[in-house]
Amino acid sequence: MKRETTITFIGAGSMAEALVSGMTKTLYQPEQIIITNRCNQKRLEYMKKTYGVRIETNKEKAVKEADIVILAMKPKDAAEGIISIAPMIGEHQLIISVLAGVTTETIVSLIGKNVAVIRAMPNTSATIGQSATAISQGRFATETHLAIAKTLFETVGIVTVVPEHDLHAVTGLSGSGPAYVYYLVEAMEKAAEEIGLDRTVAKELILQTIIGAAQMLQATNKHPSILRKEVTSPGGTTEAGIQVLERYRYQEAVVACIKRATERSEELGKALVSSSLPRAAAPSR
Numbered sequence: 205m206k207r208e209t210t211i212t213f214i215g216a217g218s219m220a221e222a223l224v225s226g227m228t229k230t231l232y233q234p235e236q237i238i239i240t241n242r243c244n245q246k247r248l249e250y251m252k253k254t255y256g257v258r259i260e261t262n263k264e265k266a267v268k269e270a271d272i273v274i275l276a277m278k279p280k281d282a283a284e285g286i287i288s289i290a291p292m293i294g295e296h297q298l299i300i301s302v303l304a305g306v307t308t309e310t311i312v313s314l315i316g317k318n319v320a321v322i323r324a325m326p327n328t329s330a331t332i333g334q335s336a337t338a339i340s341q342g343r344f345a346t347e348t349h350l351a352i353a354k355t356l357f358e359t360v361g362i363v364t365v366v367p368e369h370d371l372h373a374v375t376g377l378s379g380s381g382p383a384y385v386y387y388l389v390e391a392m393e394k395a396a397e398e399i400g401l402d403r404t405v406a407k408e409l410i411l412q413t414i415i416g417a418a419q420m421l422q423a424t425n426k427h428p429s430i431l432r433k434e435v436t437s438p439g440g441t442t443e444a445g446i447q448v449l450e451r452y453r454y455q456e457a458v459v460a461c462i463k464r465a466t467e468r469s470e471e472l473g474k475a476l477v478s479s480s481l482p483r484a485a486a487p488s489r
């Protein structure tokens with residue numbers, strides 16, 4: 205990608221910040237990035253101060269200047285947000301959406317032009333260049349658009365291309381995934397307190413345990429059940445602990461969690477369609 209590409213973020217929340225943080229550490233100069241939001245001026249100032257990016261309250265200006273427009277508002281705000289920028293969007297621009305559940309077809313319809321849309325599902329580990337991102341192309345996006353989006357998201361982690369219908373599952377699995385791990389860490393910290401460990405000591409041990417286990421999965425390429433068995437001495441502590449997890453149906457809970465998050469992604473997409481599409485013009489072929 206050319207250095208002078210201008211990228212405008214519509215939305216300046218957690219996901220926009222994670223992407224900006226990763227992108228400005230790698231391929232992009234802060235001046236190439238413009239950030240706009242709905243009304244939170246303080247947040248824009250923070251983004252400028254922290255990352256050196258350009259901020260713009262005039263959405264028209266922000267969108268017109270962009271080669272790439274990244275949609276990063278909440279799905280519930282997406283219809284209003286997309287419709288408000290639609291008149292400024294030209295067919296030469298690439299739209300990248302990180303909106304959970306919202307299909308490329310819905311975005312094309314809301315914009316009402318034959319515009320190239322790439323849908324992406326990164327996660328907040330983009331902040332440190334460790335996102336697991338999946339991308340799909342909309343019907344007006346070419347292989348070149350896909351390659352541009354791949355390059356962009358590779359600045360913040362690994363990227364895989366999937367059929368668009370898989371993006372709901374990706375959202376439930378790896379888009380929301382960091383939160384499941386943080387929830388586990390919260391529980392481990394709570395347990396450490398209850399069993400009387402010093403908070404600082406426990407924090408350090410838990411963190412290294414998570415990092416070590418993740419790196420073992422990566423470095424050994426062994427199946428997680430094999431690695432688990434290597435920890436589990438017959439009649440020992442791990443076996444006793446895992447028996448409790450089984451009693452609480454830990455794996456079933458995790459599977460149900462990911463299925464529900466996947467289903468929620470579908471619901472978010474459908475809710476947007478039913479609430480907004482009558483207001484948007486349909487694109488021509």
Ligand SMILES: NC(=O)C1=CN([C@@H]2O[C@H](COP(=O)(O)OP(=O)(O)OC[C@H]3O[C@@H](n4cnc5c(N)ncnc54)[C@H](OP(=O)(O)O)[C@@H]3O)[C@@H](O)[C@H]2O)C=CC1
Pocket residue numbers: 214215216217218219220240241242243244245247275276277278279281284285286288302303304325326327328379380
């Ligand atoms: N957080 C995550 O882990 C992930 C989030 N996503 C997706 O990223 C998107 C953003 O999520 P997240 O960053 O967490 O959300 P936040 O609530 O943190 O941020 C939303 C941003 O959108 C802005 N916004 C709302 N309406 C408009 C509008 N009409 N025009 C311009 N900007 C608008 C808000 O501005 P203001 O504050 O001024 O209202 C705010 O800056 C969602 O669609 C989510 O599904 C995808 C992957 C992971």
Ligand SMILES: O=C(O)[C@@H]1CCC=N1
Pocket residue numbers: 304375379380
């Ligand atoms: O919770 C959400 O809806 C977003 C999508 C994936 C992660 N956060």
